Amino acid sequence: MTSSHRDPIRIGVLLSETGVTAPIECSQQRATRFATEEINEAGGIDGREIELVLCDPASRPSRYAELLTGMIANERIRVVVGCYMSSTRKAVLPVLERHNALLLYPTLYEGFECSRNVFYTGAAPNQNSFPLAAYMLRHHGKRVFMIGSDYIYPYEANRVMSDLVFESGGEKAGEIYLPLNADYEAYQDAMKKIVAAAPDFIFSTVVGIGMAHLYRAYAEARLDPARCPIATLSTTETEFTAMGADIGEGHITSAPYFQSVDTPVNRDVLARFQRRFGDDVVTDMCWEAAYFQMHLLAEAMRRTGGAEPDALLRALPGLEFDAPQGRVRIDERNHHTYLRPRIGRLNARAQFDILSESPDWVRPDPFVIAFDDDRRAPALEVRAGVRE
Numbered sequence: 507m508t509s510s511h512r513d514p515i516r517i518g519v520l521l522s523e524t525g526v527t528a529p530i531e532c533s534q535q536r537a538t539r540f541a542t543e544e545i546n547e548a549g550g551i552d553g554r555e556i557e558l559v560l561c562d563p564a565s566r567p568s569r570y571a572e573l574l575t576g577m578i579a580n581e582r583i584r585v586v587v588g589c590y591m592s593s594t595r596k597a598v599l600p601v602l603e604r605h606n607a608l609l610l611y612p613t614l615y616e617g618f619e620c621s622r623n624v625f626y627t628g629a630a631p632n633q634n635s636f637p638l639a640a641y642m643l644r645h646h647g648k649r650v651f652m653i654g655s656d657y658i659y660p661y662e663a664n665r666v667m668s669d670l671v672f673e674s675g676g677e678k679a680g681e682i683y684l685p686l687n688a689d690y691e692a693y694q695d696a697m698k699k700i701v702a703a704a705p706d707f708i709f710s711t712v713v714g715i716g717m718a719h720l721y722r723a724y725a726e727a728r729l730d731p732a733r734c735p736i737a738t739l740s741t742t743e744t745e746f747t748a749m750g751a752d753i754g755e756g757h758i759t760s761a762p763y764f765q766s767v768d769t770p771v772n773r774d775v776l777a778r779f780q781r782r783f784g785d786d787v788v789t790d791m792c793w794e795a796a797y798f799q800m801h802l803l804a805e806a807m808r809r810t811g812g813a814e815p816d817a818l819l820r821a822l823p824g825l826e827f828d829a830p831q832g833r834v835r836i837d838e839r840n841h842h843t844y845l846r847p848r849i850g851r852l853n854a855r856a857q858f859d860i861l862s863e864s865p866d867w868v869r870p871d872p873f874v875i876a877f878d879d880d881r882r883a884p885a886l887e888v889r890a891g892v893r894e
């Protein structure tokens with residue numbers, strides 16, 4: 507089959523519409539579709555439309571690998587966007603590398619990976635864990651209880667967080683992992699252990715449907731977020747809106763983007779997004795990464811004339827884009843993204859009050875190897891007018 511220069515350019519989308527992480531992956535899928543509509547309305551890639559090929563891997567790592575294999579073999583697609591859980595990204599890595607295909611991955615993750623065939627547009631540990639540890643240790647204390655889902659990202663993110671806590675003379679009050687499909691009772695039991703351990707804060711790496719159970723069990727245990735909040739890298743406006751702001755209010759998230767970010771670009775993009783998808787639709791850090799990475803990909807395709815992985819591998823490094831969070835840039839050496847760390851506290855409208863933010867973008871350091879001054883948490887500016 508030959509493709510003409512007028513045919514659409516087909517891009518695969520590996521994001522789940524069902525399963526434990528469906529809500530956040532649907533948010534990433536909406537952002538991908540929205541950015542693609544914008545690109546096509548503006549003339550596409552030199553007149554050629556981008557056509558998204560959607561599928562539903564059902565939040566199961568092996569399905570991501572099978573569907574990607576099928577896209578490559580049957581549809582000749584070699585550029586894909588998506589994956590949320592690190593277990594799903596790890597499952598597609600061998601397929602990508604075997605076929606020299608490319609993945610743009612719009613999710614915060616644990617770091618310690620650098621595949622030639624992946625561009626990472628979510629936060630690396632030095633862009634979210636470092637500032638979160640600095641904030642929590644300073645404002646809440648040094649005893650942390652860790653609770654996570656039972657897969658690679660929570661184990662690795664907790665390893666990084668443990669190092670940061672221990673380096674500051676802090677201690678771990680406990681560590682629990684629950685299956686991705688654990689029920690509410692499992693979270694109630696975990697919360698009893700947390701209450702008994704009396705930490706200064708809880709670090710959660712729970713993902714998916716378990717998030718609502720965790721915050722509900724916390725509320726039921728009548729803990730006080732002003733004294734011992736749940737701090738996380740992953741719970742967003744999307745999950746808090748679904749579970750109810752009354753349950754999430756006062757808890758802390760570290761991310762490069764919140765819907766409440768007050769930049770002209772964010773205001774414009776939000777207005778267009780809500781006109782297209784409805785006033786009630788919310789955005790979040792994973793939505794934003796999915797949105798801006800499509801625009802970066804489109805620019806790289808314009809420069810190279812299509813979706814040829816080797817050409818894109820040369821064009822994407824060093825590209826910049828005015829994203830809703832501020833200007834972002836793909837690092838030339840490690841394929842991760844310069845991002846702007848922020849700390850937010852959920853308010854009664856299921857939006858984040860931004861407590862502090864980096865005045866500039868922060869270079870991604872996925873292997874946490876900068877042992878000099880860069881090793882410190884990026885300096886965040888405290889936002890005026892927010893209750894500290």
Ligand code: ACM
Nearest residue numbers: 591592614615659
């Ligand atoms: C994740 O698994 N990277 C959230």
